[in-house]
Amino acid sequence: MLVNGGSAVNIMPKSTMIKLGITVDELSRSRLMIQGFNQGGQRAMGMIIIELVIGDLKSNTLFHVIDAKTSYNLLLGRPWVHENEIVPSTLHQCFKFYRGGVKKILGDVKPFTEAESYFADAKFYIYEDVAYEVIPVEVHLTGQAIPRKDE
Template identity: 65%
Template sequence: MPKTTMKKLGITSEELSRSRLTIQGYDQGTQRAIGMTRLDLTVGELKANTLFHIIDARTSYNLLLRRPWLHENEVVSSTLHQCFKYIKNGEIVKVDADMKPFTEAGSYFADAKLYLDPENMQEVLPSRFSIGYSSEKVYPKATPIENNNEKLSETAKNEAPANGKHEVKKPPYSPVFRYV
């Protein structure tokens, strides 16, 4: 748990127990925990008494629940679907992730793209590439895909230029990546 989350929960440094744990971050840097605390954690309908180690770092998360917590509570997590599931009274319970999980710390586009608002995104038209042969040299030929019966104004030609260099024309749209 980052120190900022600890303060938001109203926990003071005096309430922390000593911790000798050294934590290795995703950037391979190490940091010693400033203390630890045990909290009653409620996620959805799941209630568990959980031990948290406190670090003094800017993070893109509020809490990290490690493998021991997952095993103790018989939770199955899915990063792809941004949820986790567990069994309660013989029924499977699903808990979805936050819709806006990122804090003021920098986040990678690879993580953030799962949370981009699809209403504000422009569609990227993929291109199909075929291979054309000319004098035993291979030159790519781009064939844009039509979108809603609209055709792009430029297409690459399957002709080798006289100087032997192949020029690729940029499409008339700017790419915006969409996770599908």
């Protein structure tokens, strides 16, 4: 699952739809054209509302289904983030929300399998046991200070 506040829609790949036992006949029509990073467009196969349960968080979520190879099972975009008042943190790989108190959901520390290592971001997760040599670097800054406007 990928929480992406930059996405205007929630996306479900066809592979996830099949794993959930959802058939194409259960999808509502969608005329949505989804534009990706490469600026190429892809028409959604359809859309469906499912009850999404993540820890203590339950929400009926509208997903647009696409037939594409993705690095995620579900992409939760701005509609889901805003409806559920989510505060995501990519740095800490988690998100927080309020339901009778602040709740925190942690992300997967190993989001990729070896079979999925062709995805660009996988290199940051697959070989985490590899230790790289730490090289100390000394930086000497030279130059003049920029004068303040009031001087």
